[in-house]
Amino acid sequence: MAAAYGIHLGNHSASLASYSNGAPLIIANDAGDRVTPAIVALNGTEWEIGLPAKSGQPSSKSIIKHNKRLMNSDFNADDLAYVEASSSCRIQNEDKVVYEFETSETTLYSNPDNIATKIYAKLFTIASHAMNNEGDLKLVLAAPLHWSTTSTERLVKCAELAGFDVLQVISEPAAALLAYNIEETAEDVNVLVYRLGGSSCDVSVVKVSGGFMTIEKNIYRSDLGGQCLTKDLADYIASEFRQKWKLDPQESRRAMAKLLIHADNCKHVLSTLNSAHVFIESLLDGVDWSQNVSRARFENVISSKINAYMEPAQQVIESFGGPIHKIIICGGSMKIPKLQSAIANLVPEAEVLSGISPDEVISVGCAREAGLLLDIPEFSLSDLNTEVEFLGKDIYLKYLDQTVQLFKEGTPPYAQNVQSIEAGGDVTNISFSLHEDPESEEFATETFNVESLSKPFTLKATLQQSNVLLQVE
Template sequence: MKPVFGIYVGNSNASVAVCKEDGKIEVISNELGERVTPAVVSIAVKEQLVGSVAKASMLSKSSSVITNNKLLLIKALYEEGKNKSKNPDVFIKDGVSHYKINLIGDADLINNAGKVNTLIYRKLLDIAKSAIHAKDKDTLNCVVVLPLGLEESDVQYILQSIVISGWNVLQTIREPNAPILAYNLLDSTNKSIPKTTENILVYRLGGVSSHATLLELLPGGMLSILESSYSNEGAYKLIDSFVSYLANEFYKKYKLDPQESPKSMVKLRQHAETCMHSLSNLCNTNIFIESLYEGVDFHLSVSRARIETILMNLMTTFMKPINEALKKTAMNESDIHKVILCGGPMKIPKLRACIKQQFKISEIIEGLPFDEIMAIGAAKQAWYLEKFSQINLKCTEITSDSKVLKIGTLLKIPVLKEVVVVVVTGYLEDEFEMELNSLIPQTVKIFLASSDKTQEVGKFNFEIFTKEKNTVLKKSLVKLETCLEFVKDFEYALCILFDE
C-alpha cells in the first residue's frame, strides 16, 4: 500500500502526517525541522514564500504578508477574518475574499483566499514528497480536516484550491472527528470502546478561535454529534496580553513606548510567541531583542508563573465554548466521560490543569502532540480509505441523486444533517427507490472486509434517518451493534468513513 497523508491547515499553523503500509503514523518535519509549519504566506514580485520564512518577513514587508487565511475561506466568518487580517487589506469580489496587494508583475494573480490556500497546500505537498522521496510528477493521496458547519459552496471552494495545489483528496473529515480517529476511539480492535453510551468533549483552542464539541459514542463504535459551540476568541488574546506586559516593562525601564512603532510591535510579538513556546517546557526563560525601539536593546527574564497569571484572567473567555455546549445539552461536567484537548496553546500546563480541574471525574485523553492531533486523525482516516479501496468490491455511496440500488451493491451510508455514522457494507436483498432524505426500510446483510477476504456477520433492518428522526438512528445502531458482536477479532471490523 502506498503512503497516504492527513492534512490540517489552521489559521496559525499547518501540519501533514503520513501513514505507511504498516499503519504507523508520523508527522512530517519541514526543511527547517519544524513539525508544524506556520500558515503564513508572503507575496513578492518573483516568488511566494510560505512558513517561517514568510513569517519572518513581516518585519520588512508586512503589507504583503497574509495570516489567518482560513477565516477568509468561509463566508460566514468573513467579517471576523477581515477584522483579524491586519495585513494586507481585505475585500470581497464575486463573492470571494481577496487581498489588496500592491505589487507589480505576476504576483497580482495571487490575490484571493483560495489561491493563498493553494500555496499553503503546495508547500505541504513539497514537504510530503521530500519525506517519501517521491518524484515531482507523483500524485499523493490525502484526507483533509475541515471545520464544522461549512456551507457546500465553502467546501467546494476549499477543495478546488487544494486540488489545484497537486493533492488528490480522498475525503474530508470534520475537526471534532479527527481527534477521535487519532486516539483510535472508533477502532473495533480498541478494547476501550465502551459497552454503554459515553459522552465525549472535544475542545480545540487555536490561535484565533476555539471550538467545543460534545459527541455521543454509542456501543460498537458509532458516533453522533450532540452539540457544537464556536468562539472567535483564541490564544491571540493571551499573546496580546503578554505583549502588552512586555511593552510596559520596556517603558518602565527606558521611558520609551514601543507601541508607537508598528515594526517594534511586530518584533515584540514574534519574540513573545517564542518565549511562550519555551515556557511550555521550562520554568524560566530570557527574552533578548536587539534594537527593539529607538536603537535600545531589550532584555528580560520571564517565568512561567507570569504567563499563568495572565492566563488566569482569560480562563473565563477560553472556557466559554465548553460551558455553552454543556448548557445547550443540559449537561454538567459529571456527564462527560472523556475529554480530548487539541490545539497548540494546550501545551501550556496551567491551561490543561484548569480544564482538568473542571472535569474532575472525566478521563482526559492525551499523549499525542496537541498541535498535531488533527493531521494524525486525518492520516488514520486516509489509511482506512486506502486499505478499503484495495478490496475488489464495487462501492456505491447513497446520495440525494441516487434512485435505485441493485442487488449486490456495496452500500456506504453517508452522514445526513449533523449525525456521523460509520461505514456499513452490505447487500440489499431487493431493489428500492430513494427520495431525498428518505429510504424505505430494508433488510441489509452486513459484510466486513479485509484486504484478502470478506465475511458476512449478520443482518438487520436499517431505517434511514434525518436529524428530526434521531431516535430511529439509535434504534438502527443498536441492531448494528448486535452484528458487530460477531467480529470483535476480525482484521477489518470497522472501516470508519465520515461523509458530509
C-alpha cells in the same frame, strides 16, 4: 504505490501527518518544525510560505495571516476586519476578496484560494520529500464543523491544485476522535472535544456508541484564540521596556509587530519549559531588549483570561446535560499547561487525553482515516445518498430470515459493523440485501458463496460516502 496523508490547515498554522506501517507519523518541515506557520508573504518579488514569511523584518514584506477565515464562504465583517488588522497587505472586498501585495519592487494581486493553494503546495513538497517511493499522495482533510459544503469544496480544490488526491473531508471533532481511536471503544462514551487555535475556539460533545459518532452539541467562537494571550504577553514585555527606558513600544507599529513575534515564540517555549529568554534587537529607537520570562509570570499575566476561555466549554457541558467521560484537547494554544489544567478541572471525573501534541491531533486523525481508506478495496454496490460526514438515514440488513439494523442515522463514513452469521452446514450461498427500513424495497444486494467458510462466519459491513461494502470471512 499511494501514500496516505492527513492535513489540518488552521488560521495560524498547518500540520502534516502520514500513515504507514499501521501508525500515523507527523512529518517535519524543511526547518525541522512539526508545524508550519500558515503565513504567506511577498518579499521583494519572491513568495515566502511558512517560517520564512513569519521571520525576518515584517516591515519589508507584504504579509497575509489567518487566510482560512476568508476561505469560509460565509465569513462576516468581523472576520474581514480581523484578517486586515493582522496582515500588512491591502484587502479589497467588492464582488470578491482580493489581496494586494505591495513591496518596493512590485505589486501583485491574489485571493484566499490562491493563498491556501500556496500553503498546500508547501506541504505537498514536504510530503513528497518524505516519501520513500514514487506514487500518488492520497489526502484526508479536516474542516470546521460549522463550514458549509461550498466552503469545504473550496478547501478540496486548493489541495488538489497543489497536487494532492483528496479522498475525503471530515470534521475537526471527528478527526480528533480518530486520532485517539475512540470510535473503537466498546462501551458508550461522551467525549468533550476542546480546540483552541490561534484565533478561534471550538467546543463539541461527541457521543460514541458502538463505533458510531454523533455530534450532540457544538459552540464556535471567533473571538477567542491564542492571539489574545500573545497580545497580553507582548503588552507585559512592553510595559517592562517602558518602565526601564521611558520609551513606549506601543506607540510604534513596527516595534509591536516585532514584540508580537517574540511574545508568540516565548509563549510556545513556556508551554514546555519553566522559563524563556526574550532578546529583541533594536526594539525601539535602536535600544535592544533582553528579558527572562518565567512560566509563573506568564500564567499570572494571562490569569484574567482563563474564565473567558472556559466559558464555551461550560456552556456546552451544561447544554448537553449528560456525563462527560473523556476530554480531547487540540489546537496549538492548548499546549499551555494552565489551560490544560483549567479544562481538566471543569470535569474532574473525565479522562483528559493529551498523549498527542494538541497542535498535531487533527492531522493525526486525518492521516489515520486516510490509511483506513486505502486499506478498503474497491466495490460496486448501488449508490446510497449520504451526508458528507454523517449518514442521514438508518440502513437495515436482511439475510435468510433475519433483519438487523446495520447502521443508524448519524453514522460517519467508513464506520464498520461486524455480524456473526449462523448458517446450516448445507448452505452454500447467502444473499444479503440492504434496506432503508425493514419494510422497504432493497436498494442493494450481494450474494456470497460460504460453502468453504467455517461456521459461524462473519460479515463485515463498511459504510462509505456513497456505498456500503460487504465482506465475508
